[in-house]
Amino acid sequence: MALGSEARVPHLYFEDGNIVLSARNSENCTQYFRVHRSVLAKHSPVFADMFTVPLPSTVDEYDGVPVVSMAGDDADDLEAFLSLLYNPEDISQILEQWDFTWLLLAPCKLAKKYLVDWIRNMAASQLKKSWPTTAAGWFSFVDDEKKMEFRDCVQAVSGRWDPDWDDVPLQLRSLPDPASSILLARECDAPSILPFAFLDLLRSHALYENKFNLSPDDAHRLLVARERIGDWFNKQADYCHYPWAMAACGSPKPCQITLLRTWTLLSDTVCREGHVLRQVESNGYHQAGEMCPECETKVRNKVGKLQNSFVAQLDTFFQLDK
Incomplete structure (x- = not known):
């Protein structure tokens, strides 16, 4: 489609529509949507308020119908948004898609602007699940x-x-x-x-x-x-205190070696992945049976406390508490 051209959006251009919305896409093509005021007003209080004010007699028309320029709205975003207003049941299928977050981003952006709460609420619910x-x-x-x-x-x-x-x-x-x-x-x-x-x-x-x-x-x-995560983890490097400094059972082998390797893998995870959330066993920080039961319990408790502390501070690490 040529730059600066214009076109109707077929599936959102109704012959009995009583309002035309126009918007430009990323290619600077003006696209026209001939829709119904009643449908827009049903879903959006912003549109409902807009249509309570009579249009001026000098308003532009397109195909014999008043046209409203949707300044600031991308035409592709508007198409996705209007499609859901006309077919609300489609959102259930979208939410089942692996890429629902991308598919609902544009509709939610305009739903926020035009106060269409049900779209935002359903997207939020699926995100939380x-x-x-x-x-x-x-x-x-x-x-x-x-x-x-x-x-x-x-x-x-x-x-x-x-x-x-x-x-x-x-x-x-x-x-x-x-x-x-x-x-x-x-x-x-x-x-x-x-x-x-x-x-x-x-x-x-x-x-x-x-x-x-x-x-x-x-x-x-x-x-x-x-x-921030690295600084936090370095403060946890309490090498002088149990259990990192010595095995609980007092045996230098093999518990002590596994203990030191566990801490090394913890450090490596923080450097590479930015967190300590790996399983203690099963290809995590060490394999089952590599330490005696007493040392295993102590290390599991230590790693568990680190992980719980890490999760409790995620908001702080990412400055989400501001």
Whole structure:
């Protein structure tokens, strides 16, 4: 489509429509939506108030119908928004998609502007269902990610679908895209998902450039978080006190070696991933049976306390408490 051109949007251009909305897309093409005032007013108090004021006799017309220029609204965003107003049932299918955060970002942006609360409320509800708010919830998602990676690896190596995995897609969950989740949470007022969404984005290592169109404030939060987490972790390096300085059982081997390796892996996780949220066993900080039961309990408690403290301070690390 040529720059500066214009076009009607077929599925949102009704012959009996009594108002035309116009907006430009990213290619500077003016697009026209012939819609019904009653539909807009039903969903949006902003439109309802707008239509209570009679249009001036000098108002521009398009195809014999009054036209309102939607200054500041992108035509593609407006299309997604109006589509939901005419087909509210479609949002249920969108919420089931793996990329629902991207698909609902534009509608929620305009729903916030025009006070269409049901779109924002449904998006916020799905976000809250999709993101963990505790360390245990994080572990659940990470375990599922590992299972999916293994499943995909088996399929890639074997060149076929392994029958043992037939029921797995119905059981496993993965986290939504973190960047679009943050953007969507800002539009639909779902701040509770932000700590773990920022954490997930941090572990993607995309720290030094804002590829995701985050706001300047949120981009800055991401940049400074690793340093804040590193400073916090260094204060936890209590090498002179139990259990990091010596094994609980008093034996130098193998508990002491495993103990030191566990702390080294903790440090490595913080450097690479920006957090200490890995399982203590099962390919986490150490394997089961590598320490005596007494040392295992002490280390598990120590790591558990670190993890709980870390989660409790996520808001601070990402400056979400400001």
